[in-house]
Amino acid sequence: SRGGCFECKRRKVKCNEAKPICAGCIKHETPCDYPSAEGSSQRMPPAPPPRPDRLILPSLLTSTADSSVAAAPHGIGVLSTGPQQSLEPDPTTPLKRLGSFNTEDMTLWHQFITSTAASMSGPWVTELPKIALSCDYLIHGMMSTAALHLAYLHPDQLERYQLLSVQHQDVALGPFQIAMSNITTENCNQVFGFSLLLMVSHFVSFRAPEFFFHSSATGNNGLSDWVIWHRGCQTILNQARESITSGPLAPLIGEEQRARIYTEATNQPSGDENDKSLENLLRCLNESPAIKASTTVAEMEAYEGATTRLRRLLKASSQTEDSVIRRAFASIWPVIISDVFIQLLSQLKPLALVIMAHYCLLIKNCHSCWYMEHRAYHMFDAVKQNLSEEWTIYIKHPLRVFAAAIREDDANLAA
DSSP states (O other), X not given: OTTSOHHHHHHTOOOOOOSSSOHHHHHHTOOOOOOXXXXXXXXXXXXXXXXXXXXXXXXXXXXXXXXXXXXXXXXXXXXXXXXXXXXXXXXXXXXXXXXXXXXXXXXXXXXXXXXXXXXXXXXXXXXXXXXXXXXXXXXHHHHHHHHHHHHHHOGGGHHHHHHHHHHHHHHHHHHHHHHHTTOOTXXXXXXXXXXXXXXXXXXXXXXXXXXXXXXXXXXXXXXXHHHHHHHHHHHHHXXXXXXXXXXXXXXXXXXXXHHHHXXXXXXXXXXXXXXXXXXXXXXXXXXXXXXXXXXXHHHHHHHHHHHHHHHHHHHHHHTOXXXXXXXXXXXXHHHHSOHHHHHHHHTTOHHHHHHHHHHHHHHHTTTTSXXXXXXXXXXXXXXXXXXXGGGGGGGHXXXXXXXXXXXXXXXXXXX
């Protein structure tokens, strides 16, 4: 129709001309713009909105949060989409538009359904492609993830595939944010699936390691922002748990539940080096007069809770070779720590950083997964750079582990 919105004209479909948003744009979750009364109906559609740096979630204070927190720290209700990429697009490369795909994009789709999804297990292979067919932003998310996988597989074409990944994610973020502001039984699986794909992109080791470093200039809180992201995914699940757990992505929740049950059954200390190092830290918390004098009761409980839960997860992770369950262990800890601990981490408190250094050991156990390979190294580097020398005594064990791993990697490269 002549009076239809630009998006319906671009898609060459009939527009019902409902305002402010027509039925087609509601269905496809796209911006809806109409020609002005005095303007020509042949005017080109507006350019895609710039990529948002941060996505606003309704709340990131989940049921696992510490109820003693009166107010969330700055940024705790904000979901970071990751650092901006430094890649400059080729001026001859056409911009990606929502729901518009070319031959190169079909190659990415094929990569996802034949290889990338299989590397992630479960419903990624069979169910996610099905629910994406009615959700353009989820298709773009899958293509973005496939491009990251190809960048990993073909490091000689790293920049090309990174750029493709960023382009597809940029297009998807706007409609994803719209959908996230109104999660329903109809769109919850698509929203949840896309949020997990974003989490994968945050893990990818070759994407902006500096994301873990605190920067007052950019407002990036580094490690604490990364933790908050995982809690954001949990919040989406909490908002529509019944629909998601009975839907096509339910096996993903089953993996986490299986990991939680396995962890709960792990009551006795393991006695290995991981456990001894954390036990020493707990002893320091309880016996050091200086720490007791400078730490509130709520802060002490946050440290102890984070350490105790991490001990159990590390033990459980060391007792299985199942890579899927190990990934589930790594995803549980950011969700079950308290908001007070996240505040302490955002303030770069030494004890919070020491505990985070040990969490890097849990991430390292997932090194066989392509998108988590070497991520633990970057996280640990961020911890080290923010810890003064007097605190390095408490991360001697992680230091030894990562030093040995780096030597092994160097030897393998030289072979």
